[in-house]
Amino acid sequence: MDINKEKHKKTNNLLILNGSIVNTEAKNTFKSDIVIENGVISRISKHITAGDFDKSIFKVIDASELIICPGFFDMHVHLREPGSEEEEDIKSGINSAIRGGITSLACMPNTSPVIDEPFLVEYLKMRSCANDYNIFPVAAITRNLEGKDIAEFGLLREAGAAAFSDDGRAVQNSKLMYEIMKYAAQMDVLLILHEEDYSFSEDGVVHEGYFSAAKGLEGISNLSEDIMIARDIILAKKTGARIHFTHLSSADSVNYIRLAKKEGIRVTCDVTPEHFYFNDEYIKDFNTNFKIKPPIRSEYDRKSIIEGIKDGTIDAIASDHAPHIDAEKNISFNEAAFGSIGLETLFKASITKLLKSEKIGLEKIIGLISAAPSEIMGAEKNNIKEGRQANMSIVDINCHEKYTKEMIFSKSKNSAFLNENLYGEVIYTIVNGCLRFINKIKSQGEDFS
Amino acid sequence: MSLKNILDIEELNKTHVLKIIESTGYFKEVLGRDLKKVPALRGKTIINIFYEPSTRTRTSFELAAKRLSADVINFSPSSSSMKKGETELDTIKTILEMKADLAVVRHKDSGFVKYISEHITIPVINAGDGRHAHPTQALLDLFTIYCHFKRMEKIKIAIVGDILNSRVARSDISLFKKMDLEVFTVSPSMLLPEDMSYFDTKNFECIDEIIGQCDVIYMLRMQFERQNKKFYPSVREYNRFFTLDFKRFNNMKEGAILMHPGPVNRGIEIDGRVLDMEDRNLAKIKIGEQVGNGVAVRMALLHYLLSQK
Numbered sequence A: 001m002d003i004n005k006e007k008h009k010k011t012n013n014l015l016i017l018n019g020s021i022v023n024t025e026a027k028n029t030f031k032s033d034i035v036i037e038n039g040v041i042s043r044i045s046k047h048i049t050a051g052d053f054d055k056s057i058f059k060v061i062d063a064s065e066l067i068i069c070p071g072f073f074d075m076h077v078h079l080r081e082p083g084s085e086e087e088e089d090i091k092s093g094i095n096s097a098i099r100g101g102i103t104s105l106a107c108m109p110n111t112s113p114v115i116d117e118p119f120l121v122e123y124l125k126m127r128s129c130a131n132d133y134n135i136f137p138v139a140a141i142t143r144n145l146e147g148k149d150i151a152e153f154g155l156l157r158e159a160g161a162a163a164f165s166d167d168g169r170a171v172q173n174s175k176l177m178y179e180i181m182k183y184a185a186q187m188d189v190l191l192i193l194h195e196e197d198y199s200f201s202e203d204g205v206v207h208e209g210y211f212s213a214a215k216g217l218e219g220i221s222n223l224s225e226d227i228m229i230a231r232d233i234i235l236a237k238k239t240g241a242r243i244h245f246t247h248l249s250s251a252d253s254v255n256y257i258r259l260a261k262k263e264g265i266r267v268t269c270d271v272t273p274e275h276f277y278f279n280d281e282y283i284k285d286f287n288t289n290f291k292i293k294p295p296i297r298s299e300y301d302r303k304s305i306i307e308g309i310k311d312g313t314i315d316a317i318a319s320d321h322a323p324h325i326d327a328e329k330n331i332s333f334n335e336a337a338f339g340s341i342g343l344e345t346l347f348k349a350s351i352t353k354l355l356k357s358e359k360i361g362l363e364k365i366i367g368l369i370s371a372a373p374s375e376i377m378g379a380e381k382n383n384i385k386e387g388r389q390a391n392m393s394i395v396d397i398n399c400h401e402k403y404t405k406e407m408i409f410s411k412s413k414n415s416a417f418l419n420e421n422l423y424g425e426v427i428y429t430i431v432n433g434c435l436r437f438i439n440k441i442k443s444q445g446e447d448f449s
Numbered sequence B: 001m002s003l004k005n006i007l008d009i010e011e012l013n014k015t016h017v018l019k020i021i022e023s024t025g026y027f028k029e030v031l032g033r034d035l036k037k038v039p040a041l042r043g044k045t046i047i048n049i050f051y052e053p054s055t056r057t058r059t060s061f062e063l064a065a066k067r068l069s070a071d072v073i074n075f076s077p078s079s080s081s082m083k084k085g086e087t088e089l090d091t092i093k094t095i096l097e098m099k100a101d102l103a104v105v106r107h108k109d110s111g112f113v114k115y116i117s118e119h120i121t122i123p124v125i126n127a128g129d130g131r132h133a134h135p136t137q138a139l140l141d142l143f144t145i146y147c148h149f150k151r152m153e154k155i156k157i158a159i160v161g162d163i164l165n166s167r168v169a170r171s172d173i174s175l176f177k178k179m180d181l182e183v184f185t186v187s188p189s190m191l192l193p194e195d196m197s198y199f200d201t202k203n204f205e206c207i208d209e210i211i212g213q214c215d216v217i218y219m220l221r222m223q224f225e226r227q228n229k230k231f232y233p234s235v236r237e238y239n240r241f242f243t244l245d246f247k248r249f250n251n252m253k254e255g256a257i258l259m260h261p262g263p264v265n266r267g268i269e270i271d272g273r274v275l276d277m278e279d280r281n282l283a284k285i286k287i288g289e290q291v292g293n294g295v296a297v298r299m300a301l302l303h304y305l306l307s308q309k
Helices: A002-007 A091-098 A117-131 A151-159 A174-186 A212-216 A223-239 A251-262 A271-277 A280-285 A300-312 A346-357 A362-369 A369-375 B014-031 B054-067 B084-095 B112-119 B135-149 B167-178 B235-241 B246-251 B287-307
Strands: A014-023 A029-037 A040-045 A061-062 A067-070 A074-075 A100-106 A133-137 A164-165 A190-193 A243-244 A265-272 A392-402 A422-429 A434-441 B044-052 B070-075 B102-107 B124-129 B155-159 B182-186 B202-204 B217-221 B257-259
Touching: A002 A190, A014 A422, A014 B235, A029 A362, A067 A362, A074 A091, A074 A223, A074 A346, A074 A362, A074 A369, A091 A100, A091 A117, A091 A422, A091 A434, A100 A392, A117 A133, A117 A151, A151 A174, A174 A190, A174 A223, A174 A243, A212 A280, A223 A243, A223 A251, A251 A300, A265 A271, A265 A300, A271 A300, A271 A346, A280 B014, A346 A362, A346 A392, A346 A422, A362 A369, B014 B054, B014 B135, B014 B167, B014 B287, B044 B054, B044 B084, B054 B070, B054 B287, B084 B112, B102 B112, B102 B287, B112 B124, B124 B135, B124 B287, B135 B167, B135 B257, B135 B287, B155 B167, B167 B182, B257 B287
Parallel strands: A014 A061, A014 A067, A074 A100, A100 A133, A133 A164, A164 A190, A190 A243, A243 A265, B044 B070, B044 B102, B102 B124, B155 B182, B155 B217, B182 B202, B217 B257
Antiparallel strands: A014 A029, A029 A040, A067 A392, A392 A422, A422 A434
């Protein structure tokens, strides 16, 4: 919108000097300067002289110790608007995302009302535009997420739905799922699947294993996920539907997907940082920030997920940002809501666990949170190239500090990462050509939106 | 050696346990006197907060406090009328403004008592939280075994029944293993946790396989109220493999004892006719003695938590 463009004028002419640019395709990182004019990357070159540019028009960023990444894309976010604005709204969610270096996000339809009508998709697109941000609305697979009637895939897609999901719920009826997949294949739309067989998860609150036994908490078996993943691989093979499994948690699920990919079935998947960072031992003090769905599973599952990331079975990392007010978390474990916020820790947790502990290459990690999810969502692939509008995150990967509530931009503070020593910090975020976030002295950011 | 709360067996070490057992012996002696009261906690106020209905445990705590000359308040909020945790917590904080010195808490949710203890400053005793823990029951059970055998090491004990849903089983197994008893379980597959590595016990599928070898047969209450998924086929199937009937009672090892946390479901865990012989088998059936020992253990714990500075 024009008014916003005017507002951001001073921030869309930038000289970024001496940074290291991550190229996720070529899997390398190279030193270069970047010129951004009117929000568009006009030059990437090692031979840019700052003196050639008018300082009253161009803002100069010294990126000598920093890494320049394509803007992060979080394909699993709960913005809570409309309906639960006390937990998060589109504006606060965008602020939180920008704080986390995220320049695009897909938001899930389990709001109130559920995003199962074209006008609601249009509403989200409009709000995205008004905030000059890249929101990819995900619409419901079934009306009101009830697992009964198929939503209007065609009309919803025309309104701007980027994918379809009943996230938070799973279609239990296999025949219905078969019909959904046939139609999704015909319409060529992406299905994002939260996999959960309710008969195995019913009253469960944690992973079923050693710690559920020790703590007397109702467990959720791996089978809850495994059975549905296996079923839907079978159905995808039969129908040719494009399906994406979100927030994988179980070792066997990773194996089934690995086999499916070998067979050439069109499946992709993501994991959340919580599932590759923590194991179920973290629930031993009944800390409700670790109560998420699917549950944080055993160390064996966690290691299998890391393996899946290393060998390429897992395509992307997404936060499953799930804000909840204090009253829903500061409560007994059984009563507490499921979910952890994650927009602001997506990058940090990935750097801490995957780069620092597991020694996975930086380019691969950045690819998992930028190029890969944008490609799965059918968006223009996030990459830093001349002629493209600038969407980038400029980060420091070596600093580290204890993560605390005071640092959080989101309206809700229910993060599983509180008190963890996390590596990595987002220093600048550029969205659609505008510098939207400057981390002046780590964690003290300016709000540009 | 100072404990602020008694929430879970896991936080007790052997020294704590031995000290509690020793002190329980002293208070048991007090309970045997004509004048069953000592002034140890005169001027102290203890509040029993029971979110879950309980007669036995609450009465036992109340009696323990009164025998120590403390004042007791009983508070039974109905869980249903308080939906959100903040309200529960606010209620508890309000009550504590009335200057109680110690809270005894029971709740239907695992971990709730720990949650309360993290938000209030006075000591808390867990009187049972969900399927998680019931430490005072475990301590009174251990004391009962110790009184009978005068030792703990190498005592063979079979815990029979619903391991999955029982907080008593969880705390008992944890405590007995800590004190070097040999623990076995006897339970059908659907009443065992999926992952048994925490308990790390050998499980038997029928009580007959082990009844002649154990010093203690511990029958758990079938927690029908906590079995939201009823997968066990029937009572008569249970009778066939697990119920302690006359024949099995007679097959118990010489000198062995029978225990149960109460109240017994007659005809399910134990044949009613076996129970009716308790008077003639005082040495063998310890169910009544367990109740008496419960008061002594709770006196020891209240005294322990409130007399340290």
